[in-house]
Amino acid sequence: MKLKSTALLLTGLFVTTPMGAIGAAAPAAKPNVLFIAVDDLRPELGCYGVSEIKSPNIDQLARQGMVFDRAYCQQAVCSPSRSSLLTGTRPDTTKVYDLQTHFRKALPDVVALPQLFKNHGYFTAAMGKIYHHGLDDPASWSVPTIFPKAPHGAERAPADADAPPGKKAARGPSFRATDGPDNALHDGELADIAVKTLASLKTNTQPWFLAVGFIKPHLPFVSPQKYWELYDPAKIPLAPNPFPPKDAPDYAVLTGGELRSYAGVPAGRHLPDDYARQLKHGYYAAVSYMDAQVGRVLAELDRLGLRENTIIVLWGDHGWKLGEHDAWAKHSNVENDTHAPLILSAPGMKNAGKHTAALVEFVDIYPTLAELAGLPLPQHLEGTSFKPLLADPNRAWKTAAFSQYPRSQKGGLMGYSMRTDRYRFTVWVNQANHTKVDALELYDHQSDPQENTNLAKRPEHAALVKELMAEWKNSWPAAKPKSVQTN
Numbered sequence: 001m002k003l004k005s006t007a008l009l010l011t012g013l014f015v016t017t018p019m020g021a022i023g024a025a026a027p028a029a030k031p032n033v034l035f036i037a038v039d040d041l042r043p044e045l046g047c048y049g050v051s052e053i054k055s056p057n058i059d060q061l062a063r064q065g066m067v068f069d070r071a072y073c074q075q076a077v078c079s080p081s082r083s084s085l086l087t088g089t090r091p092d093t094t095k096v097y098d099l100q101t102h103f104r105k106a107l108p109d110v111v112a113l114p115q116l117f118k119n120h121g122y123f124t125a126a127m128g129k130i131y132h133h134g135l136d137d138p139a140s141w142s143v144p145t146i147f148p149k150a151p152h153g154a155e156r157a158p159a160d161a162d163a164p165p166g167k168k169a170a171r172g173p174s175f176r177a178t179d180g181p182d183n184a185l186h187d188g189e190l191a192d193i194a195v196k197t198l199a200s201l202k203t204n205t206q207p208w209f210l211a212v213g214f215i216k217p218h219l220p221f222v223s224p225q226k227y228w229e230l231y232d233p234a235k236i237p238l239a240p241n242p243f244p245p246k247d248a249p250d251y252a253v254l255t256g257g258e259l260r261s262y263a264g265v266p267a268g269r270h271l272p273d274d275y276a277r278q279l280k281h282g283y284y285a286a287v288s289y290m291d292a293q294v295g296r297v298l299a300e301l302d303r304l305g306l307r308e309n310t311i312i313v314l315w316g317d318h319g320w321k322l323g324e325h326d327a328w329a330k331h332s333n334v335e336n337d338t339h340a341p342l343i344l345s346a347p348g349m350k351n352a353g354k355h356t357a358a359l360v361e362f363v364d365i366y367p368t369l370a371e372l373a374g375l376p377l378p379q380h381l382e383g384t385s386f387k388p389l390l391a392d393p394n395r396a397w398k399t400a401a402f403s404q405y406p407r408s409q410k411g412g413l414m415g416y417s418m419r420t421d422r423y424r425f426t427v428w429v430n431q432a433n434h435t436k437v438d439a440l441e442l443y444d445h446q447s448d449p450q451e452n453t454n455l456a457k458r459p460e461h462a463a464l465v466k467e468l469m470a471e472w473k474n475s476w477p478a479a480k481p482k483s484v485q486t487n
Contacts, residue, residue, distance in 0.1 A: 030207035031347055031373055032310040033117065034301065037130055037211065038290060039078065039218040040330070041316030043071075043341040045287070052237075054230045054288045057295025058343065061314060065345025066390060067355045072401040072419055073362045076318040076330040076337035079132035081362065085315070086113045086131065086140070088366030088381040090402070097406045102135050111378050113366045114140040117209040120375050125197065128190045128213030148189035174262035175221035175282030177228045182292065185222065187214045191293035195300045202304045207373075212297060216290040217320075219329075220262060221282025223289035230288050233281045238273060239323030240450065245334075247454040249428060249439040251409045256321065256328035269326055276323050283322060311372055312345040313365065324450065331405065333417035333426050333441075335451055338403040346372050349390060356393035359401045359419065360386050400475060406431065413438055418472050422446050425468040440465065 045055040047062035048069070074084040075091045083096040083103040087110050091097055095106035103110070111119065118124040118140065127146040131137055136145050182188030194212045201208050216223065244253055255269045259279075266275055294314070301307050319337045321327045330337045342360065345352070363383030370377055371385040388395060400420045407413040412431035417424060424443045430436035440456035442465060455461045 029309075030121070032201075032207050032306065033122075033209040033369060033373065034297075034310050034312045035114075035130075035209065035211040035369075036294060036297070036312070036314040037082070037128075037213040038294075038314065038316045038341075039129060039213075039215045040318070040320045041217060041287065041290075041341055042319050042322070042336070043069075043316070043339055045291075045341060047343070048341065052231075052235070053284060055291040057291045057298060058314065060295075061298060061312065061345060062343050063353045065312065065343050065349065065353075066351060066393065068342040068344070068360050068386075068389075069355050069357050070401070070419075071315075071340055071342035071360045071362070072338050072403055073318040073340050074402070075404055076332060077405075078317055079135060081317045082131055083135075085317075085362040085365055086137075088113065088363055088378070088383055090363060090382050091404055093382065099132060102137075104137070110380060112137055112140045113369065114209050114211060116366075116370060116375060116378065117373065118142055120373075121206060122209045123201075123204055123206040124209040124211075126211040126213070127193050127197065128186070129215050130211045130213040146193060148186050148193065150184065150186045150189045171220070171262045173264050174219055174259060175279060177225040177285070178222060179225060182224060182289070185224070185289075187216050187290055187293045190214060191296045194297045198297070198300050198304055198306065202306065214290050214293060217283050217286035219258060221279065221286045223282075223285045227285040227289040227292070228281065231281055231284050233277055236277050236280050236284065238276055238280070239321075241452050242270065242276075242323050242326045243452075244325050244327075245441070245443075245452055245454055247457060248441055251407045251413070252415070252426075252428075252439075252441060253321075253325045253327050253332050253334060255326070256331070258329040258331075271323070271328075279328070280322050283320075309347055311347065311369065312343075313369065314341070314343045315362070315365065316340045316342075333403055333405050333415050333424075335419075335424060335443075335445075335449075338401075338417065338419070344368070344390070346390060351390060351393055354393050356389050358386070358389050358393070358395070358397035359421070360389070360398065361401045400471070402476065410438060416472070416476060417441075418468070418475070420468075420471075423464075423468065424451060425465075425472060427469070427472055440469075442468070 044050040045053050046059040047067050073081045075081055079099045080091050080096045083094045084091055087094055087103055094103040096103050114124040124142045126141055183192050259265055266272055301310060318330050319339050320330055321336045324336045361383055364386050367377050367381050367383055367385040368387055371387045400418045403417045405415050413428050414431050415426050415428045417426040422445055426441040427437060428439040441454045442456040442461060443451040444455060456465055
C-alpha cells in the first residue's frame with residue numbers, strides 16, 4: 001500500500017500543480033530526458049569490457065547510445081560531484097567540498113540543470129538520490145522529490161550488540177544477502193515508483209525531465225541472494241596493486257574510513273584476502289541488483305513508446321576503490337576514484353553502440369543535455385557540450401580533465417589533478433595560498449595505468465614536470481569562475 005500511495009501522490013501533483021507554476025507547455029517535439037544517477041559505480045560493466053560483471057540492462061543501453069570511456073568527475077565524493085554536475089560548475093565555484101554544504105550558500109541564484117529545463121516549459125521531477133541526502137534543491141523540481149519508504153538507512157542492519165565496549169561500529173555489516181523481493185530494498189522500490197511515474201508522464205502535455213537516483217552499489221553491499229548467486233567468489237579477482245603509490249605523499253590515498261564505520265571490518269589498513277573477496281562479491285552483486293532495476297525502468301519506457309523521443313543519460317557519481325592502493329571507497333584523486341561511467345542515448349543518434357575515448361568531464365553533462373534539448377546555455381557554465389562527439393566520437397577534443405580533493409593535513413591542502421591523454425599530474429597546494437606547493441604527483445598511464453609509482457621527483461622527468469606544471473597553471477579552469485546566470 002505504501003508504494004501505491006506514493007505513486008498516487010505524484011500522479012495527483014501532476015494534475016493539481018498550476019501550469020503557471022511550472023511554465024507554459026512546450027512544443028511536443030521537445031525531447032524528454034531520463035536522467036539516471038548511480039551511487040559509487042565504477043566504470044566496470046560489460047559495456048566497459050569487464051565481462052565478469054553481469055550488467056545486461058546497462059549494456060543494452062550502451063548498444064543504443066554512446067559509451068564515454070574516459071569520463072571524469074570533478075571531486076570523488078557524493079555531494080561535491082553531484083553539486084558540480086547539476087550546476088555545471090566546479091567545486092571551487094560551488095564551494096562544496098563536503099557532505100554538509102549546499103551549493104546555494106555560495107550560488108544562491110544559480111540555475112541548476114533541471115531548473116533550466118523547468119524554466120523552459122519542462123515538467124521536472126526527481127525520485128531517490130539526485131542531490132545528496134538532505135541537500136535537495138526545491139527550485140529544480142516542479143513537484144517535491146519522492147524518496148522510497150525503504151530508505152538507504154534501512155539496509156544498514158543494527159551494529160553487533162555483542163561487540164566489546166568501545167568497539168561497536170555505528171552500523172551493521174558492510175555486506176549481506178537478503179531473502180526478500182527486489183522492492184523490499186530501496187532501489188527495487190525506486191524502480192516501482194519510476195515505472196508508475198512513467199505511465200503518468202505518458203499522458204502529460206509537457207515534455208519532461210525525470211531524474212531517478214539509485215543508491216547501489218553504495219555501502220552497505222546489500223542485495224537479494226539471487227544476485228550474489230550470479231558470481232563464483234573463487235573467480236573474483238583481488239586488486240592487483242594492494243599497496244599505496246610509491247613515492248606519493250602519505251595523504252594522497254587514505255585507507256577508507258567510510259568502510260570502517262561498519263561492524264566486522266578487520267583492523268589494520270590491509271584487509272585479509274578472504275574478507276576483501278567477500279566485499280568485492282557484495283559490490284558485484286549490488287551492481288547486478290541495481291542493473292536489474294535500471295532495466296525495469298528502461299523496459300517501461302520502451303513499453304510506453306516513449307524512448308524514441310527521450311534522451312537517456314546514465315552516470316555514476318564517481319569511481320570507487322576495491323582494494324587498489326590498499327584502500328577502499330573513494331575520497332582521492334586517483335584514477336580509480338575520479339574515472340566514472342557515462343552513457344548517453346539521444347533520439348536520432350547515428351553512432352549508437354559506439355565508444356569514444358575523448359576526455360570528458362561531468363561539468364560537460366549540463367551543457368550537453370541543454371544543447372540536445374535546444375535550450376539556451378547559461379553564461380555561468382564551466383563545462384563544454386560534448387554533443388559533437390555524438391556525431392564524431394573520434395574527433396579531437398579536450399586535452400585534459402580536471403578533478404580535485406581537499407585534505408586537512410598541514411593546515412589544509414587542496415590536490416588539483418589534471419588527467420591528460422597519457423598522464424595524471426596532481427599538484428597539492430596550501431588551501432589559503434595556492435602558490436605554496438606541498439607535493440606533486442606524476443603517473444604515466446602508458447607504462448603505469450594503475451598509478452603505482454609517482455615519477456614527479458625523478459630527475460629524468462624534470463622537464464616533463466615543468467611542462468605539465470605550466471599546462472596546469474594555464475589550464476586550471478576554475479581559477480577565474482564566471483559570473484552566475486540568474487535567469
